[in-house]
Every structure is written in structure tokens, then in C-alpha cells.
Amino acid sequence: xxxxxxxxxxxxxxxxxxxxxxxxxxxxxxxxxxxxxxxxxxxxxxxxxxxxxxxxxxxxxxxxxxxxxxxxxxxxxxxxxxxxxxxxxxxxxxxxxxxxxxxxxxxxxxxxxxxxxxxxxxxxxxxxxxxxxxxxxxxxxxxxxxxxxxxxxxxxxxxxxxxxxxxxxxxxxxxxxxxxxxxxxxxxxxxxxxxxxxxxxxxxxxxxxxxxxxxxxxxxxxxxxxxxxxxxxxxxxxxxxxxxxxxxxxxxxxxxxxxxxxxxxxxxxxxxxxxxxxxxxxxxxxxxxxxxxxxxxxxxxxxxxxxxxxxxxxxxxxxxxxxxxxxxxxxxxxxxxxxxxxxxxxxxxxxxxxxxxxxxxxxxxxxxxxxxxxxxxxxxxxxxxxxxxxxxxxxxxxxxxxxx
Amino acid sequence: xxxxxxxxxxxxxxxxxxxxxxxxxxxxxxxxxxxxxxxxxxxxxxxxxxxxxxxxxxxxxxxxxxxxxxxxxxxxxxxxxxxxxxxxxxxxxxxxxxxxxxxxxxxxxxxxxxxxxxxxxxxxxxxxxxxxxxxxxxxxxxxxxxxxxxxxxxxxxxxxxxx
Numbered sequence: 001x002x003x004x005x006x007x008x009x010x011x012x013x014x015x016x017x018x019x020x021x022x023x024x025x026x027x028x029x030x031x032x033x034x035x036x037x038x039x040x041x042x043x044x045x046x047x048x049x050x051x052x053x054x055x056x057x058x059x060x061x062x063x064x065x066x067x068x069x070x071x072x073x074x075x076x077x078x079x080x081x082x083x084x085x086x087x088x089x090x091x092x093x094x095x096x097x098x099x100x101x102x103x104x105x106x107x108x109x110x111x112x113x114x115x116x117x118x119x120x121x122x123x124x125x126x127x128x129x130x131x132x133x134x135x136x137x138x139x140x141x142x143x144x145x146x147x148x149x150x151x152x153x154x155x156x157x158x159x160x161x162x163x164x165x166x167x168x169x170x171x172x173x174x175x176x177x178x179x180x181x182x183x184x185x186x187x188x189x190x191x192x193x194x195x196x197x198x199x200x201x202x203x204x205x206x207x208x209x210x211x212x213x214x215x216x217x218x219x220x221x222x223x224x225x226x227x228x229x230x231x232x233x234x235x236x237x238x239x240x241x242x243x244x245x246x247x248x249x250x251x252x253x254x255x256x257x258x259x260x261x262x263x264x265x266x267x268x269x270x271x272x273x274x275x276x277x278x279x280x281x282x283x284x285x286x287x288x289x290x291x292x293x294x295x296x297x298x299x300x301x302x303x304x305x306x307x308x309x310x311x312x313x314x315x316x317x318x319x320x321x322x323x324x325x326x327x328x329x330x331x332x333x334x335x336x337x338x339x340x341x342x343x344x345x346x347x348x349x350x351x352x353x354x355x356x357x358x359x360x361x362x363x364x365x366x367x368x369x370x371x372x373x374x375x376x377x378x379x380x381x382x383x384x385x386x387x388x389x390x391x392x393x394x395x396x397x398x399x400x401x402x403x404x
Numbered sequence: 405x406x407x408x409x410x411x412x413x414x415x416x417x418x419x420x421x422x423x424x425x426x427x428x429x430x431x432x433x434x435x436x437x438x439x440x441x442x443x444x445x446x447x448x449x450x451x452x453x454x455x456x457x458x459x460x461x462x463x464x465x466x467x468x469x470x471x472x473x474x475x476x477x478x479x480x481x482x483x484x485x486x487x488x489x490x491x492x493x494x495x496x497x498x499x500x501x502x503x504x505x506x507x508x509x510x511x512x513x514x515x516x517x518x519x520x521x522x523x524x525x526x527x528x529x530x531x532x533x534x535x536x537x538x539x540x541x542x543x544x545x546x547x548x549x550x551x552x553x554x555x556x557x558x559x560x561x562x563x564x565x566x567x
Contacts, residue, residue, distance in 0.1 A: 055407070059444045059459045062409045063479010074476065076441020076464075084441060111440045118416050118438050118467070125491060129527070 020101035021083075027054045027096045031065050034095065043100055044081030060087060061098075067091045076107045084108075169197055169224065173231055176238070178203050184280065186403040187214070190377035191396075198396035199226030199271070200343045201234040207247055210280045213237075216400055217273035217318075218292065218343040229269050233261060233318075237275070250275045250288035254315060254326040258290065263319040270319035274341060276311075278404060283333045288326045291317035293344050296363060298370035299337040306371050308363045311339075338370045339402045345395025346380075352389035369401075377401060405448070408565050409459045409479050413472055413505070414486035415497035416465030419519040422548035423486065424462045427558050432549050439464045442476065449559055451566045458562060466497050474501075474508045481565035482513035484557065489518045492527040499536075513564040515542050517557055522547040 004012070016022060023038030023045065033054045040046050048057055055061045060077055070091040077087050084107040085100040170193070180188040187204060199219035207213050217233055219226040240247050242256040253275055263270045274295060276287035287295075294310040315326040333339070349357040365383050369375050377399055385391050412420040421439050425431050428445045443462045448455050461480070466472045477483060485502055488494040498516060505512075516536065518528070537543055544560065546553035 059446060060442075062407060062459050063481075068478060069475070072475070074442060078441070078443045107440050111438060114440060115436075115438045119436070121467075122417055122436075125493075 016101070020103075023100040025054070025058070025098040025100075027061070027065065027098065029066075029094050031055055031061070033057065038100070039102075042081065042102065043079040043083055043085060045079070058098075064089065065096060067096055076103055076110075166197060166224075169227065173197065173201070173227055176201070176203075176231055176234060178205065187400065188377060189398070189400040190381060191398050192381060192393070193222070193396045194345070194393055195222050197224055197227035198222055198398075199230050200345070200396040200398035201230040202341070202398060202400050203234055203238050204400070204402075205238060207240075207277065211248055212278045212280065213247060213276070214278070214341065214400065214402060215273060215275040216292070216341045216343060216398060217271050218345070218396070218398070219269055219271040221269065222396065225267055226269060229261070229266055229271065233257065233271065233273070236260065248277050248286070249328060250277060250286055251326040251328040254288050254290050254318065255324070258318045258324050258326075259322070261319045262322055266319060270317045272317045272344075274313075276341075278333070278402075283335075283404070284330055285311070285333050286328050286330050287311060287313060288315060288328045289313035290315045290324075290326060293342065293347070295339055295341040296366055297333070297337055297339050298367055299334050306367045308367050308370075333404050337404060339404065340366050340370075340399060341402070342399040343396055345393060345397050346384065346399050348395065349384050349387050350394065351387055357384070357387050373403075405455055405457050406451075406566065407457045407459060408481040408562070409461060410561060410565065411461040411463055411477050411480050411483040412486060413463060413477075413483055413498075413501050414465055415488070415491075415494040416467045418465065418486045418488040418491075418494050419548045420465060420484075420486050421462050423484070423517065423519065423546060423554055423557075424460055426548045426551055426554045428460065430551075432551070434549075447558075449562045451559075451562050454566075456562050456566050458558065466501060471504075472501055474504050477505060477509045477512075480509075480512065482515075482561050484561060485514050485516045487516060487518050487528070489520050489526045489528050490523050492529075492532075495528055495532060513561065515544055515557060515561050515564075517544050517546045517553075519546045519548060521545045521552065522550050 021039040021042040023040045023043060024036065025033060026035035028034045031054050033048060033050055033052060036048055036050065040048065060074065067089055070089060072089040074087040076084050079085050083102055084104045086103045088099040088101070090097040090099070177191060189202065191200065193200065199222055200216070202216035204212065204214035215237055217230060219230045236242060236257065242253065242260065245252050245256045247253055254273065257273070272290055272292035274287065274289045274292040276285055278285050294312045296308050296310055298306050298308045300306055311331065313327070313329045316324045347357060347359060347362040351357065365380055369380050380399065381397060384393065384397065412424060414420055416438065417436060422432060424445055428447045439462060441464055445460045445462065446457060447460065448457045461476060463472060463476055483505070485498045487498045502514070533543055544553055544557050546557050548554060
């Protein structure tokens with residue numbers, strides 16, 4: 001400023017004074033306001049009392065004196081009038097000059113820009129946090145997905161192994177069933193378990209040259225447990241493994257089986273069975289039942305008509321009552337007849353509308369089957385499936401046809 | 405009446421002005437309005453059997469390009485160091501300011517205010533707060549939004565600087 005001519009320097013001072021509403025305060029060593037001037041009213045400081053303590057009238061002076069550095073500046077200080085001033089402090093011998101210059105316009109402009117910048121920064125921080133959270137969530141999802149895929153793979157392996165084991169078990173069960181035979185009389189059968197492994201089983205074999213035993217049993221439930229019991233009981237009968245029991249005597253056989261297969265030792269499973277022994281020469285049929293559906297005999301009546309009758313017998317299901325007794329029945333089988341031995345899954349068939357297949361309708365279906373000697377048992381299965389409305393039945397379908 | 409200058413310091417956007425407004429005027433606004441420069445407010449608080457007039461300097465927050473001018477603390481009896489619990493980096497800024505004040509002004513009483521505690525999701529691990537407390541920091545929880553802890557924080561500092 002010293003290089004400037006006095007005229008220019010004075011003009012500049014007037015310019016600053018006019019544009020910045022310059023005001024000044026002079027404070028002595030005792031922190032007393034000794035003088036003031038300029039646009040004090042612009043800052044709401046018109047009522048200052050000369051001779052009074054500065055800090056009591058000017059809050060921003062608290063703790064500022066004595067000045068540690070000079071000049072000293074407080075930027076953008078909001079004044080009582082709401083205007084914003086830069087407050088300059090200058091030490092001059094034993095007094096301090098405080099000069100106020102209005103910076104309201106610059107303050108407002110700076111605030112606008114700073115507001116935008118801070119808003120953007122805060123937004124960016126929130127976005128970064130959100131992205132981090134999303135990435136963490138995504139990583140967690142990827143991890144969970146990978147674990148799920150691994151679990152699924154393991155489950156698939158286990159499932160395939162179990163399927164293979166079930167398949168092998170089913171093959172074993174089927175292998176235990178006898179082959180159809182044609183001499184001296186025809187026997188065939190159809191076995192369709194509702195799952196891979198059912199609870200039905202059946203068999204027939206010669207006890208001696210003139211006695212033919214046949215039976216069908218139905219273990220409650222389905223699946224591996226039922227199939228294991230079914231195969232075990234079937235094997236007991238097939239190998240005549242009931243010590244001291246005459247397998248010609250159906251009641252004795254069922255009584256001994258009941259003792260051998262009490263449900264408290266066999267996973268709470270019980271089963272029904274029908275067991276018969278046919279004497280080839282006399283055509284006598286000795287039989288007994290343990291809660292099993294009665295077989296049906298279909299005989300020719302006249303030239304074309306056929307008639308059906310049941311072979312009823314009473315007795316509780318095997319495995320439920322330790323002291324159960326069974327009774328053998330005997331009948332003479334007429335010539336040219338067919339005997340159908342089956343499980344309840346063959347005739348207890350639900351229709352899609354919820355009604356059940358009538359037993360008479362089932363008997364008539366057997367009569368139709370017997371009327372056409374060349375008709376396969378699959379015809380009966382087809383009839384049952386049509387009645388049920390779908391191929392998968394709710395229970396094992398097992399039927400043995402004997403043409404004595 | 406005893407008159408004491410205190411300052412509010414911290415990173416930008418931590419709620420220094422909101423805490424002052426809550427304490428002085430009992431009001432709060434969700435709208436964020438940045439502070440440029442300095443605002444000075446005044447409020448009297450009882451301390452024991454006397455009344456202390458607090459001159460509260462609400463100083464613009466620190467950001468990446470402009471640091472808090474510690475020279476503004478000249479003559480201050482104490483300060484409140486404000487942290488936003490939803491932004492962990494504001495604790496780093498607070499620690500930095502604390503070191504500079506201690507170096508340039510000296511060890512004057514201060515309280516660290518963990519502000520915005522009404523927000524459920526904190527960004528600051530409790531382990532870091534434990535470390536600060538172990539280092540001698542007095543840490544208080546505040547919410548300018550609900551007013552929780554605000555009055556007691558200012559009163560606590562008034563007590564400390566009036567001893």
C-alpha cells in the first residue's frame with residue numbers, strides 16, 4: 001500500500017469500507033472497550049457501551065486477550081444482526097484493534113458449495129456402505145448357494161445309493177417269489193408294490209407229492225421295514241422253518257407264526273395271512289386265515305355263466321395277540337375252477353370322486369377274468385387303475401390265481 | 405456470573421450444530437445445514453450453587469481439505485468432541501483433532517460425544533470405544549434428534565470446567 005499514491009490508497013479504503021461495512025472496536029489492556037466506530041449497527045453492535053468490559057458485551061472476545069498472535073483472524077463469525085463478518089485482531093501498543101468486515105455474501109456462497117459437497121460426500125459414504133453391505137450379502141448368498149449345491153450333490157449321491165439299494169432289495173424280494181407254473185395245474189400271479197418295496201408277499205410249494213401249500217401275506221405299511229418282515233415270514237413258510245409244526249395243518253402254521261412274529265419284537269409291525277393246503281387226489285382244501293381277505297373261488301355254472309364264492313375263515317392278524325388261536329377249515333374244490341388269493345390293496349380302491357370300488361364289482365371283475373381263461377391278470381390291474389383314476393395305487397396290488 | 409467458553413469440534417455432519425440447537429433452543433431439524441465459520445451461542449447452566457454462562461462456539465466441521473483451526477480454542481475452558489456413530493471415520497477425525505488440541509492448546513477438559521445413538525446400526529465397533537475409555541476419554545452417548553444425553557453432556561462439561 002505504501003507504493004500507492006495517497007489518493008489511490010484512500011479510494012481503496014473507502015471501497016472496502018463501503019462494500020464490507022467496516023466497523024472497528026478498540027480494547028485496552030484491562031479488556032475495556034475504549035473506542036468504536038464504523039458500521040456497528042450493521043452487525044447489531046450499535047448499543048455497545050464505551051468504558052465497559054469488552055467480554056461482557058462481545059461474546060467472541062472471551063478468552064481472546066491478550067492476543068497470542070497478531071494479526072489474528074476469525075473467519076465467518078455470525079454476528080448478533082445475523083450478518084457474517086471476518087473478525088480481524090491487531091495489537092497496537094497497549095490496545096487491540098478489532099476490525100469487522102462483512103463477508104455475508106461469500107459465506108452464503110461458500111455454504112451453498114460446501115452443502116453440495118458434503119451432501120455428495122455423505123451420499124457417497126452411504127452408497128459405499130450400502131455397496132459393502134450388498135457385497136457382503138452377496139458373498140453370503142454365494143457361500144450359502146455353494147453349500148446348498150454341495151449338500152444337494154451329497155443328497156443326490158445318497159439318494160442314488162438308496163435308490164440302488166432299494167432296487168436291489170426289490171429284486172431280492174421278487175427273486176423270492178415263486179415262478180408261475182402250469183403243471184399239474186396252472187398258477188400265475190401279479191405283484192405291483194405301491195413303492196419300490198411293499199409289505200405283500202406270497203408263495204406256493206409242494207409239501208409232498210400230493211399236498212400243495214400256498215399263501216399270501218400282507219404286512220401293515222410299506223417300505224423297507226414292512227418288506228423285511230414280509231420277506232422273513234415268507235422265507236419261514238417257504239423253508240418250513242417252524243420247528244415241530246406240521247405244515248399240512250394251516251391252523252398250527254398260523255399259530256406258530258403268530259408266536260414267532262409278535263409285533264413287540266418286530267418294530268410294532270403285524271400282518272395278515274391266508275394259508276391253504278390242497279390235496280391233489282381228494283381235492284380237499286384245508287385253510288386258515290389271520291385277518292386276511294377271503295380268497296374267491298370262481299366256478300363254471302352251466303355253459304357260459306360263472307359264479308363266485310368266498311372261502312371265509314376267522315382269526316386275528318398275526319403278531320397282535322400272543323395267545324391267538326386259529327382254526328383250520330376244509331372244503332372240497334369243484335373241478336374246473338379258479339381260486340384267486342389277493343391282498344386288500346387289490347380291491348380297496350378309491351375312485352377320484354372319493355367313493356370306493358364295491359366288493360361286488362371286484363367279484364364281477366374276477367368272474368370276467370375267469371370267464372376268459374386266456375385273459376391275463378394285467379386285465380384286472382387295468383380295471384383297478386381305471387377305477388382309481390391313476391396308475392399309482394395306494395396299496396400293494398398282489399393276486400395269485402390257481403386253476404385247480 | 406462466571407462465563408466460560410467451550411467449543412464443539414468434530415468432522416463435518418456429526419451433529420455439532422444440532423446438539424447446540426437442542427441444548428440452547430430445545431429444537432431439532434432433520435434437514436442437514438452445513439456450518440461455515442463460527443456461530444456463538446450462550447446458555448446458563450447451574451453448577452453447584454452457582455450459575456455458569458456457557459459461551460458455546462459451534463465451529464465448522466473438519467473435512468478432507470480444511471482442518472479445524474485449533475487457535476479458535478484460545479481461551480476455551482473445555483470442548484465437546486463429537487462423533488457420528490453411523491460413520492466410523494468421524495472417530496478417526498475426532499482422535500486427530502484431540503491430538504492437535506492437546507499439542508497446540510494443552511490438556512483442557514473434553515468429553516467425547518457419540519452422537520446419533522437413536523440410529524440402530526452403529527458403524528463403530530465397541531472395541532474401539534473401549535480402547536478410548538481405557539485411554540482416559542470420557543465417552544457419552546447423545547442423540548440431538550431425541551435429546552437423549554444432550555443436557556447432561558453440556559452439564560457434565562460445565563461441572564468439569566468450573567472446578
